[in-house]
Amino acid sequence: MSKKVVVIGGAGNVGQGITKAFKKHNWIVKVIDPQINTTFEELDDLELKKFFSIKHIIYVAEIGNRDLYADHPNLAKQNNIRFKNFCKKISQINPKAIIWYIGGSWTKRKSNKNWLITDKSPNKDLKDCNPYEKAKISAENNAKRLSKFVKIRFLDWASIVPNFSENFTIPKMVKQALSQGKIIYSPGPYGRPLLETTQAGEALILLIEHDSYKKQFNKFLLPGLFVSFTEFAQSVKNVIEEKTNKIIRLEKQSVTPNFLKSKTSSSHLEKLGFKPSKKTVLNALEKNAFLYLRELI
Numbered sequence: 001m002s003k004k005v006v007v008i009g010g011a012g013n014v015g016q017g018i019t020k021a022f023k024k025h026n027w028i029v030k031v032i033d034p035q036i037n038t039t040f041e042e043l044d045d046l047e048l049k050k051f052f053s054i055k056h057i058i059y060v061a062e063i064g065n066r067d068l069y070a071d072h073p074n075l076a077k078q079n080n081i082r083f084k085n086f087c088k089k090i091s092q093i094n095p096k097a098i099i100w101y102i103g104g105s106w107t108k109r110k111s112n113k114n115w116l117i118t119d120k121s122p123n124k125d126l127k128d129c130n131p132y133e134k135a136k137i138s139a140e141n142n143a144k145r146l147s148k149f150v151k152i153r154f155l156d157w158a159s160i161v162p163n164f165s166e167n168f169t170i171p172k173m174v175k176q177a178l179s180q181g182k183i184i185y186s187p188g189p190y191g192r193p194l195l196e197t198t199q200a201g202e203a204l205i206l207l208i209e210h211d212s213y214k215k216q217f218n219k220f221l222l223p224g225l226f227v228s229f230t231e232f233a234q235s236v237k238n239v240i241e242e243k244t245n246k247i248i249r250l251e252k253q254s255v256t257p258n259f260l261k262s263k264t265s266s267s268h269l270e271k272l273g274f275k276p277s278k279k280t281v282l283n284a285l286e287k288n289a290f291l292y293l294r295e296l297i
Contacts, residue, residue, distance in 0.1 A: 017197020158224025193224030
């Protein structure tokens, strides 16, 4: 196998972790990202051939978080059009390429009665989805249609840390700790499936190395390690108290939606040897809290 890959969006939180993981495994990595060079739309035909005449292309250029999808109803359509334009360009210059599309989320899948989401879990009914989840289902359907032009692998990802979105648990807890001197959290069996960014890259390497190249379209679940909100709260408390000398109280929340019991599991990735470390995830949580805190004080 030729160990070369292009990462579109490789300078973002997720893209950086993917790039780091591939380089660690001696892959040659090219990055396209406006934070460091350009966007694929700005490349001329000669430059497109230079960048994309390799087998594996990782697309991490999806724009938007949960709040943005709720506030901007046309965002999903815009992302789909952008991905469509990209796929058509690739099909013309490199029809044998495989595009690994980081376009999905584990939250769009339906859990079983034990709140477990697996490789075989179907998507939720649209009536049960929030705008973010609807957008991710739309992205998958768009990718399926485009796979007649070029091979596509669609990935439903776990939540990734570090994450500095205002709607993510860590920034919310940091702000609450600073303003109120306490962190309100959900005790017991509630939490989120998480991966540190380079762990996500490690999983992607395994998927690429064991891919069945015959299929035009395939989708995968990238599972996270379940981290309880108690662990979230303790991580933030540790950081705030160490860096500010403030005493932070932990206060239990009385009511929590049941879907926050959801866990993820992939027998496919387990068979390939994917065994992420919980310690790495917890360290990433504390780093996430520290970096966000540093921006505020």
